[in-house]
Amino acid sequence: MSASDDKVLLGRIVSAHGLKGWVKIKTFTQDPQDLVAYGPLKTPLNESIQLHIQKIQTASSVLASLKGCVTREQAEALVGLELWIDRTQLPLTGIDEFYYHDLMGMTVRDEDKNTVGFITQVNNYGAGDFLEIQGEQGLSYTLPFYKDAIAEVDLKEKVIRIYRSFLL
Secondary structure: OOOOOOEEEEEEEEEEEOOOOEEEEEEOOOOHHHHHOOOOEEOOOOOEEOEEEEEEEEOOEEEEEEOOOOOHHHHHHOOOOEEEEEHHHOOOOOOOOOOHHHHOOOEEEOOOOOEEEEEEEEEEOOOOEEEEEEEHHHOEEEEEOOOOOEEEEEOOOOEEEEOHHHHO
16 A cells, blocks of 8 residues: 555556456455546556456456557556555545545554554455454454444544454
């Protein structure tokens, strides 16, 4: 993720697909179609990328064509490219809704306000969202992101308070 809070990562090109310059993109949006729903995508160098989703492949990947990319070799050269938008292009979240981007790097504390670690990843493998926590003394945790495990999310202070029983 970017260190900048004004950009949000929406996808990453993971492979070339076929001979016509299509690419496979891993999306970080709730609906893969939303990759193009918020306006122009940019590269990390702030260059605009125009793409057209050709096919939704899975809940987190699409096949897409990019303007100016017409050969497999051109598509292969784009593998690893990140696709960003300006944060202002995103709709506001509702109560108890969070963008993964907002959770990244947050400090995780238990009920007694002891620091457990910090969020390094937020993933969804199909059964809901999970927080990857890099803990104190090198320990790592995976925690389900649902109300029974999370006591509070304080976006302003960048702190998530969890119930201690989920660390056992």
